[in-house]
Amino acid sequence: MNKKELSYKKILVGFDGSNTDKKLVDYVSFLVKIIEPTKILFYHVSTKQELPKELISTTSEKNTNDPQKKLKEEINKYFEEEYQKKISIESEEGSRLALFLSKAKSFDADLIIIGRKNNTKNQNKTEVILSRLSRRAPCSVLIVPETSKKLMDNVLVCTDFSESSQKALKVATNLTKKLDYVTVYSHHIYSVPVGYHATGKSFEEVAHIMKLNAAKKLKGLLKSADINQNKVTPIYTLDRKNKPTQYIIDAAKSIQASLVIAGARGLTYAASIFIGSFSEKLIKIQKNTPLLIVREKNEIMGILKAIKSL
Numbered sequence: 469m470n471k472k473e474l475s476y477k478k479i480l481v482g483f484d485g486s487n488t489d490k491k492l493v494d495y496v497s498f499l500v501k502i503i504e505p506t507k508i509l510f511y512h513v514s515t516k517q518e519l520p521k522e523l524i525s526t527t528s529e530k531n532t533n534d535p536q537k538k539l540k541e542e543i544n545k546y547f548e549e550e551y552q553k554k555i556s557i558e559s560e561e562g563s564r565l566a567l568f569l570s571k572a573k574s575f576d577a578d579l580i581i582i583g584r585k586n587n588t589k590n591q592n593k594t595e596v597i598l599s600r601l602s603r604r605a606p607c608s609v610l611i612v613p614e615t616s617k618k619l620m621d622n623v624l625v626c627t628d629f630s631e632s633s634q635k636a637l638k639v640a641t642n643l644t645k646k647l648d649y650v651t652v653y654s655h656h657i658y659s660v661p662v663g664y665h666a667t668g669k670s671f672e673e674v675a676h677i678m679k680l681n682a683a684k685k686l687k688g689l690l691k692s693a694d695i696n697q698n699k700v701t702p703i704y705t706l707d708r709k710n711k712p713t714q715y716i717i718d719a720a721k722s723i724q725a726s727l728v729i730a731g732a733r734g735l736t737y738a739a740s741i742f743i744g745s746f747s748e749k750l751i752k753i754q755k756n757t758p759l760l761i762v763r764e765k766n767e768i769m770g771i772l773k774a775i776k777s778l
Contacts, residue, residue: 475503475578476503476505476608477505477506477507477578478506478507478509478576478577478578478579479496479500479503479505479507479509479578479579479580479581480509480511480571480572480575480577480579480580480581481508481510481581482511482512482568482580482581482582482583483510483511483512483535484512485512485535485538486585488583488585488614489535489538489542489583490542490545490546491583491614491616492581492614493542493543493546493547494546494618495612495758496581496612497547497548498618500551501551502620502643502646502647505554505579506554507554507556507575508551508554508555509555509556509557509558509571509575509577510539510543510555510557510558511558511559512535512539512559512560513562513564513567513568514535514559514560514561515564536557536559539557540557543555564597565597565601565604568580569601569604569606572605572606572607573606576765577607577765578608579607579610580601580605580607580609580610581609581610581612582598582610582611582612583612583613584598584611584612584614584755585614586613586615586756595751598611598751599748599751599752602747602751602761603748605761606763606765607763607765608639608732608761608763608765609760609761610758610760610761611751611758611759611760611761612758613755613756613757615756616756617726619726620643620647620650620726620727621649621650622651622653622723622725622726623640623650623651623652623653623726623727623729624653624655624703624716624719624720624723624725624727624728624729625637625640625655625728625729625730626655626729626746626750627654627655627656627686627689628656629656629682629685629689631731632731632732633689633730633731634689634731635731635764636730636731636762637652637654637689637693637700637729639762640652641695641696641699641700644699651701651723652699652701653700653702653703653719653723653725654686654700654702654703655705655716655719656682656686656702656703656704657704657705657706657712657715658678658682658704658706658707659678659706659707659710660675660678660706661678675706678706679704679706682704683702686700686702703719713746713749713750713752713753713754716750716754717753717754720757725757726757726758727757727759727760728750728754728757728758728759729759729762730750730760730762731747731761731763732747732763
């Protein structure tokens with residue numbers, strides 16, 4: 469498997485000019501001290517509106533609703549001077565998702581950070597936008613709910629033993645190199661095969677075998693990624709109700725996770741590009757804890773190029 473380290477040197481942060489921006493800025497100011505980026509771009513896209521001339525101010529400098537001005541004030545408030553020097557702010561008008569993805573590509577972003585408002589009337593629209601962004605983004609995406617706390621202690625990684633989940637585990641364990649108090653939990657959800665009766669064994673016996681097999685696979689995955697097994701605490705959950713995403717939420721609550729990490733795709737490339745993947749389903753219900761969707765930069769473009777050549 470690819471052992472290339474994922475680093476987040478160039479961060480693209482989306483802001484919308486609302487009062488919740490200060491919460492996102494505060495969280496990002498905490499996060500950058502951990503991941504130490506070289507460039508941070510705060511980017512705002514507004515829907516273009518044609519205003520009557522009577523409503524257009526002739527003194528734009530008096531406009532107190534300028535999102536860049538408001539954001540700059542928050543940045544000066546929360547960011548230390550050494551990080552302020554790495555920050556730039558841009559605004560554009562147009563299609564939000566299209567422009568944001570275009571900016572991520574031109575900026576060559578390693579990580580996109582986007583805030584999430586939980587108590588809004590357009591919750592379904594928010595979920596659709598976040599899912600589309602995570603599916604099409606050329607890099608990793610961090611979704612930060614407005615209720616997020618500035619903590620980095622217990623990190624839950626969704627693990628299915630794919631290369632994608634191996635990358636997620638690598639990102640999580642890299643945190644322990646900088647923060648020795650971080651505990652990384654690998655959460656694997658296993659199930660009993662439908663035809664287990666043919667084995668002559670009981671449900672419980674087969675479930676035990678599947679769990680042992682999962683533990684063996686995790687050991688091999690960590691070894692191939694050169695990850696110290698002592699740095700990862702395994703959690704195995706038997707899927708009795710076919711609700712894997714809910715099990716993730718329950719596990720996150722149980723360990724009081726400060727961050728949940730999932731790979732952008734599972735065992736197949738097509739799953740995350742063309743249909744609703746596990747990660748996208750997780751986005752819809754993971755509303756209280758920051759969720760990091762790990763993707764190697766420009767991974768999607770490489771996949772699409774390969775498909776076109778078939």
